[in-house]
Amino acid sequence: MTAVKPVLDAYLEMNIVLGLSAVIWLVARTVLVRTSLRYGFVAQLRTLKALCICVVFSPLLALGVSALAALAWPDRAVALGDIAVAAYLRGDIGMPATQFEALLNTRERWIDLVLSGQHPLMTITLIALTLVACLLAVRAIRDAVAIRKTVNSSFLWRRSACVDIRLSDRITIPFAVRGLRRRHVVLPSHLLDTPRELRFALAHEFQHIRAGDVEWEIGFELLRPVLFWNPAYLMLKYQFDRLRELACDQSVVARKRINAREYTACLLDYCARTVSMGRPRVLNVALVTGGKAKRVLRQRVIALTDAPQVSAPLPVVFLGLTLTFAALLAVGSASIQQTHDWSHDRLMLSTVVNLERLEARNQGN
Amino acid sequence: MRKKKTTNLLTEVELEFMNELWAIGQGSVRDVLDCLPPERNLAYTSGATILRILDDKGFVESRKDGKTLIYRPLLEKDRYQARSLQNLSRTLFDDTPATLVARLVDDAGLSEADLEDIRALVERRLQNDSG
Numbered sequence: 001m002t003a004v005k006p007v008l009d010a011y012l013e014m015n016i017v018l019g020l021s022a023v024i025w026l027v028a029r030t031v032l033v034r035t036s037l038r039y040g041f042v043a044q045l046r047t048l049k050a051l052c053i054c055v056v057f058s059p060l061l062a063l064g065v066s067a068l069a070a071l072a073w074p075d076r077a078v079a080l081g082d083i084a085v086a087a088y089l090r091g092d093i094g095m096p097a098t099q100f101e102a103l104l105n106t107r108e109r110w111i112d113l114v115l116s117g118q119h120p121l122m123t124i125t126l127i128a129l130t131l132v133a134c135l136l137a138v139r140a141i142r143d144a145v146a147i148r149k150t151v152n153s154s155f156l157w158r159r160s161a162c163v164d165i166r167l168s169d170r171i172t173i174p175f176a177v178r179g180l181r182r183r184h185v186v187l188p189s190h191l192l193d194t195p196r197e198l199r200f201a202l203a204h205e206f207q208h209i210r211a212g213d214v215e216w217e218i219g220f221e222l223l224r225p226v227l228f229w230n231p232a233y234l235m236l237k238y239q240f241d242r243l244r245e246l247a248c249d250q251s252v253v254a255r256k257r258i259n260a261r262e263y264t265a266c267l268l269d270y271c272a273r274t275v276s277m278g279r280p281r282v283l284n285v286a287l288v289t290g291g292k293a294k295r296v297l298r299q300r301v302i303a304l305t306d307a308p309q310v311s312a313p314l315p316v317v318f319l320g321l322t323l324t325f326a327a328l329l330a331v332g333s334a335s336i337q338q339t340h341d342w343s344h345d346r347l348m349l350s351t352v353v354n355l356e357r358l359e360a361r362n363q364g365n
Numbered sequence: 366m367r368k369k370k371t372t373n374l375l376t377e378v379e380l381e382f383m384n385e386l387w388a389i390g391q392g393s394v395r396d397v398l399d400c401l402p403p404e405r406n407l408a409y410t411s412g413a414t415i416l417r418i419l420d421d422k423g424f425v426e427s428r429k430d431g432k433t434l435i436y437r438p439l440l441e442k443d444r445y446q447a448r449s450l451q452n453l454s455r456t457l458f459d460d461t462p463a464t465l466v467a468r469l470v471d472d473a474g475l476s477e478a479d480l481e482d483i484r485a486l487v488e489r490r491l492q493n494d495s496g
Contacts, residue, residue, distance in 0.1 A: 155418045167418065169376045189418065192411040193378050 008111050010059075013336060015230050017058045020332045021051055022232035024325060025239065039303065041246035043318065048243055049216070050322040052236070054329045061330035062337060069334075077345075080335045085345045089352075097352040107338065129229060136225040147177050151184050163209060165202070167192070173270055174201040176208045176285045178218070183209050200266045203252045208285045211251075213244050217285050242296050244285070246303050253304065260304045267304075271297055374452060375424065375445070382415050383424060383438060383445070391437035393430075 069078045077083050154168035167189040174187045185205040191198040227233035253260050385400040394413045419425045425436045458464040
């Protein structure tokens with residue numbers, strides 16, 4: 001049980017950081033859509049990727065902030081709990097010490113409650129969440145096996161340094177995927193019959209590979225079984241999927257000088273083919289993602305036909321945004337960390353709590 | 366040696382190529398492309414890829430004639446027709462060939478002569494089976 005506790009604690013912290021990053025992204029997006037980057041989907045995607053990388057490195061960022069704060073302001077606390085204790089001891093918070101301490105230890109108390117298994121409702125919820133996590137993990141494995149089968153049964157058409165282009169008569173929608181060593185672009189073999197569509201599909205999937213979207217998709221989907229219940233994860237994933245396709249379409253049309261209307265017609269045609277088709281939903285990046293992604297497809301069509309051409313943002317803007325995200329997440333993740341040390345303030349609070357209890361006992365006698 | 370992929374059925378474009386190969390017996394990519402209707406306007410590389418896929422699937426075999434690859438069908442047209450019908454019967458007609466034939470006979474597109482031919486075929490088959 002003692003080994004599980006730190007893991008659960010870290011897991012909770014990760015979820016809180018994810019929630020914080022979702023809020024940061026919503027604010028950043030609100031700001032971005034009011035600037036010239038409104039239709040700069042490539043820049044928006046890069047910014048979201050930078051935020052996600054900051055989330056991954058948030059434990060290290062938190063350590064950095066704590067160390068920096070200890071050097072610069074040795075007497076000042078970074079963790080929210082320590083700041084609250086200091087404020088309480090200064091008399092800024094007016095409540096009984098026992099009540100304040102209980103409030104301060106809420107997270108620890110909940111973790112103990114979960115691990116004790118004494119609360120039936122909590123246990124049932126935990127079992128249900130574990131079952132859904134297992135189902136999602138099984139789905140990911142099933143889709144990985146299906147993709148592997150499709151790739152293995154396909155015909156190797158072209159091969160470059162790190163990408164294989166394959167043709168398959170078992171699929172109707174082109175997709176990009178990666179194995180342990182190589183990346184694959186799998187195209188339906190009937191595309192050989194329509195060179196224009198073949199060009200669109202190749203340009204689209206190669207753009208995904210160039211942007212590293214396949215790896216991001218795998219990363220997101222590997223996290224789904226443990227984070228599926230977190231609305232912040234779902235929101236970030238939706239935003240990522242949306243921006244990934246919008247950015248890819250924008251890059252393809254700009255780079256390859258493809259006619260946007262013809263490309264849009266191709267997308268709609270493929271979407272009609274995916275509705276009611278059973279195909280792996282995760283771990284691959286397809287040209288279109290079927291009926292459930294209608295809203296994103298609508299946005300893609302509107303963006304392709306109506307959005308003006310956007311020049312790439314200045315690197316300094318991107319760097320500024322990344323540094324802002326890193327700083328916010330560093331401070332945020334450092335402040336939510338639990339303090340296990342017995343600092344001077346904590347000892348004082350404990351003494352006050354003990355005195356309060358002693359007084360209550362004396363009054364009882 | 367590369368392992369041949371075993372696939373039972375041909376895609377639409379593969380069938381189109383096989384039909385031309387069955388008609389001419391054997392030929393190069395250019396020969397097959399020349400047989401296709403002019404409006405198809407298929408690129409040479411696409412044609413070559415389709416024939417390579419057919420080779421990979423084991424429907425044709427290839428041999429070198431100078432710098433050109435000559436393709437020859439390994440499967441006869443009759444056998445593929447039978448295979449295709451068996452698949453149709455299994456997947457669309459619940460594995461009951463009688464339903465398939467009933468659907469065919471019900472089709473308004475059949476002329477008197479067609480129906481007469483079918484009757485003759487069935488009778489010949491029945492005589493062969495009883496004899």
